[in-house]
Amino acid sequence: MGGVYGEVFQKWTTEIRSSYVGSLTRRLRDADEATEVAHLKELYHQNNPEAVIRAFESQHSLHCNPSALPQYVKALVKVDRLDQTKLLKTLQRASEWRVSFISAVLELQLLSLNNRSEHKSAIISEENRRITGFHEGGHALVAMHTAGALPVHKATVVPRGSALGMVTQLPDKDQTSISCKQMLAYLDVSMGSRVDEELIFGESEVTSGLSSDISHATNLARKMVTRYGMSNKVGLVTHDYNDNGKSMSSETRLLIENEEKRLLERAYINAKTILSTHDKELRAIANAFPEHETLAGNQIKALLEKVRSKQQQHQKTIESQSSSLSNPIASSTAAAAASKAQGATPVGS
Structure with missing residues (x-):
């Protein structure tokens, strides 16, 4: 305007x-x-x-x-x-x-959001921008397809501090606590970056940029097990990890760490299932970043809807062709009817 x-x-x-x-x-x-x-x-x-x-x-x-x-x-x-x-x-x-x-929303935000200024003048190679696009696209797409995940507010590849990009999620309404379902969703979203780098670039090309995602996910998993009573094996008890577990028995420490690993492996599997299933959507988000740099949540939704629409149209075309091949008599009859309507005589009549 x-x-x-x-x-x-x-x-x-x-x-x-x-x-x-x-x-x-x-x-x-x-x-x-x-x-x-x-x-x-x-x-x-x-x-x-x-x-x-x-x-x-x-x-x-x-x-x-x-x-x-x-x-x-x-x-x-x-x-x-x-x-x-x-x-x-x-x-x-x-x-x-x-x-x-x-509050609950800010606790989640401060886990995932580095509140630092943007550095649009930073010199980032095209390859790093491409990796970052898939990295953030992985987070956003897992969030879009995970029940309990906070809505995606925006995704950006504009650098902030040491971070090359970020995905911001915000709730639709006030929250005074975080449910187990939301925490599990947070773990799934955190693993999105690791999984997409594996799927797109190969396991040997996974980058160190995943360290903060894994660290945040591990910290939350530990709280779920040691503070929030969300592990059946550990039970409804709290354990102080301020001394790195030195004050507890080796058996208890091993049990806690195994439960943390179980939660993180579960999140990894969920993220991998989503990104493998929606590969075209992931690539659509990542490929949109070079032009836009920042995508709002509604822009991402529109992008995904466009991909799904194309896939549905493609599927209908395949089904139509398959139907024609499997029923040649019906196809011949349809062709004859079409030719007759145009005043032509079908070949072979």
């Missing part, structure tokens, strides 16, 4: 937004903390994170409301503006208020 119309439209939307935030601020001026938070949640659920950010930053009473802080942070994550400075300030506020503001 450009030209005079674009400028007028931008000015109009800015005025509307400013007016709305102003009215919201007036509504919140004398509101209690619960009402303030309810308004922010309402904005977030209306898929308007920018309004949440503007309201929080313009209304000082919200700065003193510990329950409003998680809404602000979630909105920052939603629009990819949780930079290092904002994160540190938010952590400081939470510490001062003795509030555990990192």
Whole structure:
């Protein structure tokens, strides 16, 4: 949208937004903390994170409301503006208020998301960009096909810090805890990068870029086994691993590590099944990155739908040809009818 119309439209939307935030601020001026938070949640659920950010930053009473802080942070994550400075300030506020503001969604985000600035000027070879495209495509595709996985917000091959790309996942609604199903899905998604590099480039060409994915997955698997009681063999007990397991018996430590390995191997198998089955979808995502660099969740969905549509059309063509070959009489009759309709005499009549 450009030209005079674009400028007028931008000015109009800015005025509307400013007016709305102003009215919201007036509504919140004398509101209690619960009402303030309810308004922010309402904005977030209306898929308007920018309004949440503007309201929080313009209304000082919200700065003193510990329950409003998680809404602000979630909105920052939603629009990819949780930079290092904002994160540190938010952590400081939470510490001062003795509030555990990192909700389930943020715990998952901080496991997988390095909140560092983009480095679009970084010089990355075409081969590394290609590997990164498949790496992030693997994460995104496994998430799209895994029950319990958070929706994919975006996938990018723009470097951030030491990371060459990333996939951001965000929930559709507030969460106060993480289910076992969601944790297992997180493990599956983490293994997506390892599996796709194996499938596309070969096992001998797997890169060291997978280390953080494996590390995060291992840490979560250990928590599931030692803190959350999600292993039947270990049981409903907690084990302190702060000393690397030195304080527990060798039998218990071995049992815990075997259960961690079981969870990770399960995730690997699930990811491999998905990426092997949906190979064309994986390649479609990876091949889209050179042009776009960053793909929003809805763009990825549209891309996958296009691939599926082509596959369905191809399958119909094959079935039609197969049907014609298996029933030559019907094919001959159909050909005769078509020729007659055109006023021609079929060969052999």
